[in-house]
Amino acid sequence: MTAVLQSRNFQARALLVGHRLDLRRLQQVQPLATTPLTLEVAGGGLAVLFRFGAVVFFDVKPMQEAAFLEDLAPFVAEPLVQPETEALDVVVDPARPEGLDQTGLAVPEADLPRLQVVADILAKSVLLAVQEARVASAFDRIEPLAEQLQQRGRGTRSNQELTRYIGEMLLIQHRTVGRAEVGDKPDILWERTDLERLFQRLDAEYELGERRQALQLKLELIGDTAQTLLDLLQNRRSLRVEWYIVILIVVEIALTLYELFFRVQ
Numbered sequence: 001m002t003a004v005l006q007s008r009n010f011q012a013r014a015l016l017v018g019h020r021l022d023l024r025r026l027q028q029v030q031p032l033a034t035t036p037l038t039l040e041v042a043g044g045g046l047a048v049l050f051r052f053g054a055v056v057f058f059d060v061k062p063m064q065e066a067a068f069l070e071d072l073a074p075f076v077a078e079p080l081v082q083p084e085t086e087a088l089d090v091v092v093d094p095a096r097p098e099g100l101d102q103t104g105l106a107v108p109e110a111d112l113p114r115l116q117v118v119a120d121i122l123a124k125s126v127l128l129a130v131q132e133a134r135v136a137s138a139f140d141r142i143e144p145l146a147e148q149l150q151q152r153g154r155g156t157r158s159n160q161e162l163t164r165y166i167g168e169m170l171l172i173q174h175r176t177v178g179r180a181e182v183g184d185k186p187d188i189l190w191e192r193t194d195l196e197r198l199f200q201r202l203d204a205e206y207e208l209g210e211r212r213q214a215l216q217l218k219l220e221l222i223g224d225t226a227q228t229l230l231d232l233l234q235n236r237r238s239l240r241v242e243w244y245i246v247i248l249i250v251v252e253i254a255l256t257l258y259e260l261f262f263r264v265q
Helices: 063-074 112-152 160-180 193-205 208-264
Strands: 007-021 038-041 048-049 052-058 076-092 100-101 104-107
Touching: 007 048, 007 063, 007 112, 038 112, 048 104, 048 112, 052 112, 063 076, 100 193, 112 193, 112 208
Parallel strands: 076 104
Antiparallel strands: 007 052, 007 076, 038 048, 048 052, 100 104
């Protein structure tokens, strides 16, 4: 495979710019690859785009990166105010063992499949970083509800608010597991099995599996807590309705007895 970048030292820079990219419209330009979508950047370098909202640049100068992102803006759904970023220095040196060290990532050549593997790892890493922050925020909001349940024996939040918590957790699961397929290997490894070791090393370095598992456990805990509080709230309301029905029945019986008493008189 011929190298697509001629620089011996360059930076790989990943950004999560939004929650989704409309890649179908972008494929009208002539891409270098489609899975994932890989484009040449005007002025030099490459951009690898993922439908879950991540863009990974290779050897792209800041001005060209800014211009590319500006052109990309119409295709970004729910753009982030402050994109999440991740950077990795890449050194092309056939004499060095392939892998990570204190200087960055050493590769024998900057061919497209190898860059796609690197892009896959960095893109999923920035996605996990954003979702981890969202889950941490949700965890901080749900913890007081659990404390109220422990101290008072009941929650104080509304049905609508608790339902929103559950919906937020389901949305995070959909974006990380469904749309981004975090935990799955990139498709290019089916064709380039020789890149399997590089993928495993990068996956271990960025701890994608451990981070995904930890995220899943927190999502389940938050979801279970919100569902428990929602069930208690609904049970309390059901009990209240039952008491209303009992009171109405008692009142009706009392009125009937009252009418019968006066008829007897």
